[in-house]
Amino acid sequence: MSLTGMNPILMTIPESFESERLIIRAPLYGDGAAVNEAIIESIEELRPWMPWANKIPTIEESEINVRQSRLEFLERTDLRLLLFHKETGRLVGSSGLHRMDWQARNFETGYWVRTSYEGQGYITEAVEAITNFAIQELEANRIEIRCDARNKRSANVAERSGFTLEGILRSEKRAADGSLRDTRIYSKVRGVEF
Incomplete structure (x- = not known):
């Protein structure tokens, strides 16, 4: 049965x-401590790229964030x-499908990796699995990756992962340090890359 036109809240x-090597799953209540530990370990590597990493969260703040993410997953507003x-x-890290357009079946994936797991291919493995999940389970037509043009590792x-660089948006967002940044946009599109 096609998901086209279905209200996302009704989707299983x-x-x-x-x-x-990974179990990839929705956040659950109680995951805040593990997320907090990974953020604390990785804060210096995250700070240049992630606006939310300007300060170290408390365990309670991480748990609140996880619980909000759980609710968003159930509402289908962010996965x-x-x-x-x-x-x-x-x-190992965090990823997901964000800024979703359910009518067009367009999704954006983003990611960060815990410092002790950097450079071992875990994020590439996760992005490929999440992309396949979006294609097979959500009938994705387009999947994007957007990153700061200076973030070579993300690019x-x-x-x-086989995404095509579509272009660079110049001075498109404020970077974590307050400067204007260019954003690289990569995509995979049904009928072209899958």
């Missing part, structure tokens, strides 16, 4: 799926996904 969307290592159960993930 799987809350977890797996890749080779945050947490990345857990299959063998250790440790939080490399998009390119390794």
Whole structure:
């Protein structure tokens, strides 16, 4: 049955799926402590790219954020996904599908990785699994990755995952440091890349 025209709140969307090394799942109440631990470990690497990383959150603030993400997942207004290592159960990072247009079936994915898991291919693995999830479960027509043009690691993930650079929006957003930044837009489109 096609999901076209269906109110997203009526959709049965799987809350977890797996890749080779990861369990990728919707946030659950109680995940705040694990998210907080990963943010504290990674704050210096996150700060240049993530506006929310300008200060270290408390465990309570992280739990509130997780609970809000849980509600948004259930409302289908944002599909945050947490990345857990299959063998250790440790939080590797966070990703998901954001800024969704359900009518056009357009989604944006974003991501961050815990510092101790950087450079090991976990985010590329997660992006590929989340992209396949969006295509198969949500009937995606377009998936985007947007990143600060200076963030080479993020751009490399998009390119390794087979996304096409569509263009660069000049002076499009304020960077975490307050300067104007250029934004690289990558996409995968039904009928072209999948």
